[in-house]
Amino acid sequence: MKLNFRIRRKDISHEDWFTEDCFPGGYIEVIDMKCLDCDYEEEVEADILLECFEMTDDDFPSCGCVNCNGDNLVPKDVYDQIKGNFIYK
Numbered sequence: 001m002k003l004n005f006r007i008r009r010k011d012i013s014h015e016d017w018f019t020e021d022c023f024p025g026g027y028i029e030v031i032d033m034k035c036l037d038c039d040y041e042e043e044v045e046a047d048i049l050l051e052c053f054e055m056t057d058d059d060f061p062s063c064g065c066v067n068c069n070g071d072n073l074v075p076k077d078v079y080d081q082i083k084g085n086f087i088y089k
Contacts, residue, residue, distance in 0.1 A: 003060045003082075005075030007031055007046045033063070034079040040067035041076070 012018050013026030020026070029046035044063070053061035065073040074082070 003078045005031060005060060005077040010043070031061075032076040033073045034076045035065040035068060035070060036072035036074060036079060036082065037070040038065060038068040040065055040073070042066075042073075 007029050008031075009027040010030045011027050012023060018026065030043040031046050031049055032041065033044050034041045049061050049063065052063070060074055060078045062072060062074045064071055079085075
């Protein structure tokens, strides 16, 4: 069963490295991620994660956690669906 997750726009127009040529509109799309094992959180650029996800038959994207070295860093919405949390703090 495929699990849903959100992609959000992150404003980067104030960053020193920002250029309108590379990032039209002044934003990038990111996915908030959370580890199922250690609860570590980070945001990952959506285009990178989704490109890898398209090559799999998995129900949701996942990647390695830099905190615990596990393979269970998943979108935060997926984390909440798996853990039974449906209210964001």
